[in-house]
Amino acid sequence: MTSRDKRYNEVWFTEESSRHLRLSLRVNRELVRKESPYQSIMALETAEYGRMLVLDGAIQLTEKDEFCYHEMMAHVALCSHPDPKKVLIVGGGDGGTLREVVRHDSVERAVLVDIDEEVINTSREFFPSVSCAMDHPKAEIRPMDAMVYMKDHKGEFDVIIVDATDPVDMAAGLFQSPFYRDVWDALSEDGFMVTHIESPFTDAAIMVPAYGAMKEVFPSVHTYLGFMPTYPSGMWVYAIGSKKHDPSEPLREAPEGLKYYTSDIHRGSFAMPPFLSRMLSGEEDVISNY
Template sequence: MQPMDRRSPDLWYTEYQKPDMRLGLRIKEILVNKQTQYQHILVVETAEYGRLLALDGAIQITERDEFTYHEMITHVAMCAHPTPKRVLVVGGGDGGVVREVIKHDSVERVTLVDIDEAVIETSRAYFPSVSCALDHPKVEIATMDALVYVKEHVDEFNVIIVDSTDPVDFAAGLYEKSFFATAANALKSDGIIVAQTESPFAEPEIVSSTFLALREVFPISFLYWGAVPTYPTGLWTYAIGSKLYDPRETRSSAPLDVRYYTKDLHHSAFILPKFLKDLIGRDAKMQTKEKACHAT
C-alpha cells in the first residue's frame, strides 16, 4: 500500500449510504457543485475512481466502474430480445445506457426521457466517454416527467430500461405497480422492461417490493444481479419483466466492445444466492397468503 502524498489536500467525498454505513473517496478537485430545480449535482475528480457524478449525495457514476452497471442494465434485456428496434430509457441522463443501446445494430430509435436537463448537460461537459452517444442520429431526448411521457406513448417500444435514481421524491413513482402497468401499455406485444432495484444488503425492502410490483404486471419476471463497486455494498440487482420472451435466454448477439457483459454472464446472472431467492420468495408467499385472506 502506497502512503498518501501529504502535500495533497485531505479532502474527501463521503456518501452516507445508510445511517451506519458510508463510502469515502479522496477528492483531487471539485468540478461542479450546484442545485437544480430538482436535485443537487456534484462532480468531483477522485484519486481512486476518476470523475464522479453524485445526485443529492448519492453516487450515480464514476469513470472507473460505470461500465459494470450500464452494461448489465442494458444488454441483458437487449440480448434477450431478437430484434429490439425501439428503445425507451427512463432516467439515465448521463447517457451511459444510451451509449450501450446504440451498440445494437437492430436499434432504429432510442428515446431518453430525463426530467433534469442539467444532468444531461453536466454529463456532456464532464463525462464525454459516457455521454458520447447522446448526439447520435438515432437518439431523441425529452426533458420531462417520465411518468407523463410513458402514459402518452402506447404500443411503441420493444425494450424499456428504467435507469432511475433512488426511489425518493420525483423518482419514487418509478418503483410502483402503477408505473409498471403503464410501461406495459407502452411496450409492444413482445416487449421487455428492466429496472435497477438497489442492493439486497442495503435496501432489501426496495428489492423485494419493486420486484413484487413488477411481477404482478408481467407474466414473465425475474431478478438478476451484478457487481457495481461504488454502489452500496457493491452487489446490485435488476428486475426484468417480459410479455413474451424468457429473458434468461439470449436471442441476439452482444456488442463486441463490451468490458463486463458476456453471454455466459447473462445466463449466470439469473442464478441467485439463496438469501436473495429467500428475499423475493418470502414476499411471493406473503402475497399469496394475502390474496387468500381477501378471497375469504
C-alpha cells in the same frame, strides 16, 4: 457530503449508504456543484475512480466502474429480445445506458427521457466518455417527465429501461405498480421492461416491494445480478418484466468492445443465491437499514 481531513490536508466525499454504512473517496478537485429544480448535482474528480457524478449526495457513476452498470442495464434485455428496434430509457440522463443501447444494429430509435435537463448538461460537459451517444443519429433526448411521455406513446417500445436514481423523492414512484402499468402500456406486445432494484444488503426494504410491484403487472419477472463497486454493498440486483419471452437466454451475441457483459455473464447472472431467492419470495424477513 465533502469534508476535509486536517491531518493530511485532504478532501473526501462520503456517501451514507445506510445509517450504519458509508463509502468515502478522496477528492482531487470539485468540477461543479449546482442545484437544479429537482436535485443537487456535483461532479467531482476522485483519486481512485476518476470523475464521479453525485445527485443529492448519492453516487450515480464513476468513470472507472460505470461500464459494469450500464452494460448490464442495456445488453441483457437487448440480447434476449428477438428483434429490438425501439428502446425507451427512463432517466439515465448521464447517457451511459443510451451509449450501450445504440451499439445494437437492430435498434433504430433510442429515446432518453429524463426530467432533469441539468443532469444531461452536466454529463455532456464533464463526462464525455459516458454521454458520447447523445448526438448519435439513433438517439432522441427528451428533457421531460417520463410518465407524461409514456402515456402518449402506448404500445410503441420493444424495450423500456428504467435507469432511475434511488427511490426517494421524485423517483419513488418509479418503483411502484402504477408506474409499471404505464410501462406495460408503452411496451409492444412482446416487450421487456428492465430496472434495477438496489442491493439485498443495504436496500432489501426497497428491493422486495419493487419486485412484488413488478409481479403485480408482468406475467413473468426475472431477477439478475451484477457487481458495482461504488454502489452500496457492491452487489446490485436488476429485474426484467416480460410480456412473452424468457430473458435468461441470450438470442444474439453482444456488440464488440464491451468490458463486462458476455453471453456467459448473461446466463450466469440469473442464478440467484439462496438467501436472495428467499428474500424475494418472502420466506426470509427483511430488516431495514434506514
